[in-house]
Amino acid sequence: MPNIKPVSDLRNYNEVLKDIAVGEPVFLTKNGRGRYVIIDMADYQKQEATLKLLSKLGEAEKVIETGEQWLTSDDVKKELGL
Structure with missing residues (x-):
């Protein structure tokens, strides 16, 4: 309640x-x-993390819808210097 x-x-x-x-x-x-x-502060922090994640997921959906170039795993490793 x-x-x-x-x-x-x-x-x-x-x-x-x-x-x-x-x-x-x-x-x-x-x-x-x-x-x-x-x-409670823990609830606030959890909400903030959830909103951030949802924002990132929304950005990813836009990339998928627009058909922007995807990076291969080799491209990601190369950009990260691995």
Whole structure:
């Protein structure tokens, strides 16, 4: 069940921070509507890595669609100096 609190609870932020755990963000509302999310640093880093990977996959799909030249494994080794 999501942990939802009004943003005014941040006056006593230590209590709000106690409720944050990996995989369990705290959702803050303002005027009865969702406004902010506080997440654990590990979750944040995982999200950032996932977004970066998805971006790279999107770039790869564009290369495939446009038919740009692919590198052979020998070309990659040569560029890396192996």
